[in-house]
Amino acid sequence: MFKLWASIVKDVRILLRDKVGISLMFIMPVILVIVVTLIQNSTFQLMNKNKLTVVVCNQDAGKLSKQLTSTINKIGMFKVVQAASNLNEQQMGDAMHNADAMLAITIPPDFSAKIEAKAKSSSNKALKSFGLQADSAKEEKLTAPTPLILHYNPSIPESIRFSVNGALTSALQIVESRETLRTLYFAINEKEMPEKLEQEMLNGKAEIKQVPVSKGGSITAPNATQHNVPAWTIFAMFFIIMSLSGSVVREKVSGSFIRLKTLPTNFAVGLLSKQITYLCVTLFQALVIFSLGLWFFPYINLPALNLPADIFGLVLVTVAVGYCAVSYAICVGVFAHTQEQANGFGAVSIVILSAIGGLMVPAFAMPGALKTISSLSPLHWCIEAYYGLFLEGAGLKDVVISIIPLVGITFVFQALTFIGLKRKNLI
Amino acid sequence: MVSKTSFAVNIENLCFHYPGNSGVTYDGLNLKIAEGERFGLFGPNGAGKTTLMNLMTGLLVADKGTVELLGHKIGNKSKAVNKLFGFVPQDFSFYQELSPIENLDFFGAWYGLSRKQIAHRSAELLEILGLTDVSHKAVENFSGGMKRRVNLAIGVIHNPGILFLDEPTVGVDVQTRHAIIDYLKQLNKQGTTLIYTSHQLAEAEGLCEQIALVDKGEIVREGKLDSLLEEYGHQDLEELFLNLTGKDYRN
Numbered sequence: 193m194f195k196l197w198a199s200i201v202k203d204v205r206i207l208l209r210d211k212v213g214i215s216l217m218f219i220m221p222v223i224l225v226i227v228v229t230l231i232q233n234s235t236f237q238l239m240n241k242n243k244l245t246v247v248v249c250n251q252d253a254g255k256l257s258k259q260l261t262s263t264i265n266k267i268g269m270f271k272v273v274q275a276a277s278n279l280n281e282q283q284m285g286d287a288m289h290n291a292d293a294m295l296a297i298t299i300p301p302d303f304s305a306k307i308e309a310k311a312k313s314s315s316n317k318a319l320k321s322f323g324l325q326a327d328s329a330k331e332e333k334l335t336a337p338t339p340l341i342l343h344y345n346p347s348i349p350e351s352i353r354f355s356v357n358g359a360l361t362s363a364l365q366i367v368e369s370r371e372t373l374r375t376l377y378f379a380i381n382e383k384e385m386p387e388k389l390e391q392e393m394l395n396g397k398a399e400i401k402q403v404p405v406s407k408g409g410s411i412t413a414p415n416a417t418q419h420n421v422p423a424w425t426i427f428a429m430f431f432i433i434m435s436l437s438g439s440v441v442r443e444k445v446s447g448s449f450i451r452l453k454t455l456p457t458n459f460a461v462g463l464l465s466k467q468i469t470y471l472c473v474t475l476f477q478a479l480v481i482f483s484l485g486l487w488f489f490p491y492i493n494l495p496a497l498n499l500p501a502d503i504f505g506l507v508l509v510t511v512a513v514g515y516c517a518v519s520y521a522i523c524v525g526v527f528a529h530t531q532e533q534a535n536g537f538g539a540v541s542i543v544i545l546s547a548i549g550g551l552m553v554p555a556f557a558m559p560g561a562l563k564t565i566s567s568l569s570p571l572h573w574c575i576e577a578y579y580g581l582f583l584e585g586a587g588l589k590d591v592v593i594s595i596i597p598l599v600g601i602t603f604v605f606q607a608l609t610f611i612g613l614k615r616k617n618l619i
Numbered sequence: 620m621v622s623k624t625s626f627a628v629n630i631e632n633l634c635f636h637y638p639g640n641s642g643v644t645y646d647g648l649n650l651k652i653a654e655g656e657r658f659g660l661f662g663p664n665g666a667g668k669t670t671l672m673n674l675m676t677g678l679l680v681a682d683k684g685t686v687e688l689l690g691h692k693i694g695n696k697s698k699a700v701n702k703l704f705g706f707v708p709q710d711f712s713f714y715q716e717l718s719p720i721e722n723l724d725f726f727g728a729w730y731g732l733s734r735k736q737i738a739h740r741s742a743e744l745l746e747i748l749g750l751t752d753v754s755h756k757a758v759e760n761f762s763g764g765m766k767r768r769v770n771l772a773i774g775v776i777h778n779p780g781i782l783f784l785d786e787p788t789v790g791v792d793v794q795t796r797h798a799i800i801d802y803l804k805q806l807n808k809q810g811t812t813l814i815y816t817s818h819q820l821a822e823a824e825g826l827c828e829q830i831a832l833v834d835k836g837e838i839v840r841e842g843k844l845d846s847l848l849e850e851y852g853h854q855d856l857e858e859l860f861l862n863l864t865g866k867d868y869r870n
Contacts, residue, residue, distance in 0.1 A: 194728055194733070194734070195728050195729055195731075197728075198724060198725050198727075198728030198729065199725065199728075199729070201724070201725070202714065202717065202721070202724075202725040205716070205717055205721055206714060206716045206717065209716045209757070210716070446714075446715075447708060447710030447711045447712040447713070448712050448713050448714055449712075450678065450706075450708050450710060450712050451706060451708060451712035451713070451726070451773065451774075452729070453677075453678055454676045454677060454678060454701055454704075454706045455698070455701055455726070455729045455730060456698040456699060456700075456701035456702045456729075456730065456731055457698065457729040457730075457731075458698065461729075617680075
């Protein structure tokens with residue numbers, strides 16, 4: 193036991209003097225989690241909280257374009273900024289820039305006229321089909337409506353652009369439907385349609401009720417913090433490979449290893465010491481990043497991290513993640529011949545495993561074959577377990593299904609390490 | 620408890636070859652080194668000195684034959700026999716990031732010493748080897764001579780019965796060399812068998828009483844240094860060495 197303790201003390205001392213290693217293990221992930229969360233939070237806010245500023249250039253003098261603008265305003269998704277009606281393409285871009293808007297709409301000059309003509313035509317057709325006499329005035333030949341132009345900043349995510357397009361289509365339909373209804377009513381009753389009836393007919397739609405689904409009944413809305421803190425904590429824990437595998441290789445290729453092999457102590461004690469030391473490092477990393485999410489994020493206007501209700505489950509999952517990260521790093525260290533090999537392979541492999549594991553792009557968004565490959569990445573099971581706890585309000589019993597494969601992969605790393613050490617006569 | 624025999628090292632019918640016969644080959648080597656001797660193992664580059672030392676310390680495993688240290692076979696799964704000897708390799712075999720005392724703490728524990736024994740021996744060794752003032756400074760900033768002394772201190776922290784020394788004074792100044800040789804003689808007086816290899820033949824003459832000249836995987840000549848010099852009519856070890864191993868370049 194004293195040998196193990198002495199070995200742990202030695203490893204801790206070496207680790208504390210490895211300034212670059214400590215930076216890679218702590219400072220880099222902290223910066224990463226703050227920067228990525230800030231960036232993603234602005235996207236979340238763009239989608240969820242902030243209204244999108246829309247510059248409207250209304251070239252139409254009719255009433256329907258005003259109704260359209262008013263309807264767009266009422267959707268609740270946009271903040272409408274009116275621009276002059278005679279802007280060209282270049283001036284439109286300037287207006288967007290001045291209003292800090294990512295979107296702009298140009299309503300064509302014949303917008304009202306075209307919709308009114310279409311409404312009249314539809315009304316006449318309806319009257320004829322009812323067997324009533326339609327307006328005797330000569331019907332104008334209908335031409336296709338001039339399209340609205342939606343200008344957008346190319347950096348706006350495609351998903352947001354699709355949502356905006358859907359909202360505008362909906363606003364257009366409301367304006368068109370209202371006009372058709374009014375025209376038809378006027379043709380039948382020769383008086384304006386009462387506003388109350390119009391409201392009833394247009395607004396009496398079935399509502400959509402949104403119900404959040406979670407395993408534990410939690411209704412905490414997911415946000416950038418809840419997504420990023422677990423993901424980058426896992427990344428940080430696995431990134432200890434830069435320090436740990438390098439430490440294993442350094443020990444192997446340095447003179448100290450020759451002496452270690454002549455000592456009356458098995459090298460496995462040294463590896464066990466590294467496992468314990470670096471497992472503690474990974475747990476400390478998690479503590480630092482979670483603390484950051486809990487207490488520091490609110491100071492920089494980021495949502496505070498909501499810890500899962502099942503804290504025991506969180507600790508257990510974190511230990512499983514940390515031990516898997518340590519096992520992988522030692523495995524790489526045992527098989528690498530030089531520190532350059534260990535560092536190069538280690539860094540690249542972690543980035544690849546993160547990408548296929550779903551840390552960068554959610555696994556559900558991946559194509560079929562990649563989804564299968566994803567399950568081979570230990571980081572996939574780590575993020576599944578963490579997302580279960582952090583986003584779905586799950587408890588330990590719910591995420592066991594993710595922990596079991598993680599433990600299996602850890603066992604494979606340990607077995608490979610054992611084989612590597614045996615082959616090299618080190619244990 | 621390890622019992623003592625009259626031989627510190629007893630090698631019988633030792634056969635060894637590197638994979639693909641890429642290095643020196645031993646074929647039926649026999650060597651006995653009595654307890655308490657100051658034994659020098661010499662030979663040209665590639666003669667097989669380091670290979671033989673690695674076989675004696677268990678770093679290499681013989682194909683056939685046995686190596687016994689103080690009556691205990693080396694190469695068994697049990698590493699208990701490793702407590703009986705210390706090893707001072709030519710390379711600096713310690714953690715450069717740590718201080719001398721931190722290195723001694725770790726290696727002392729791995730040699731099986733208690734906390735108290737480590738503290739006592741560390742203080743003693745650092746004093747003898749003139750490292751007390753720098754005992755808490757990282758070794759990586761030390762001079763070559765200071766690092767050699769740290770290397771030696773670690774190899775003897777557990778008071779070994781046998782001490783293997785592979786070029787223990789290479790690259791050090793005269794003062795450090797004298798200090799190391801004096802300390803080795805002192806250790807020997809206390810009962811430690813020294814098994815030493817070096818290309819510093821003048822230094823070796825002052826340290827070793829018994830020598831073996833190794834070449835091409837064979838012991839060319841073995842015996843008391845004085846007797847061998849007398850037998851061949853040479854003034855010093857270097858002349859004897861050239862006489863028995865030739866003047867051709869060795870790779």
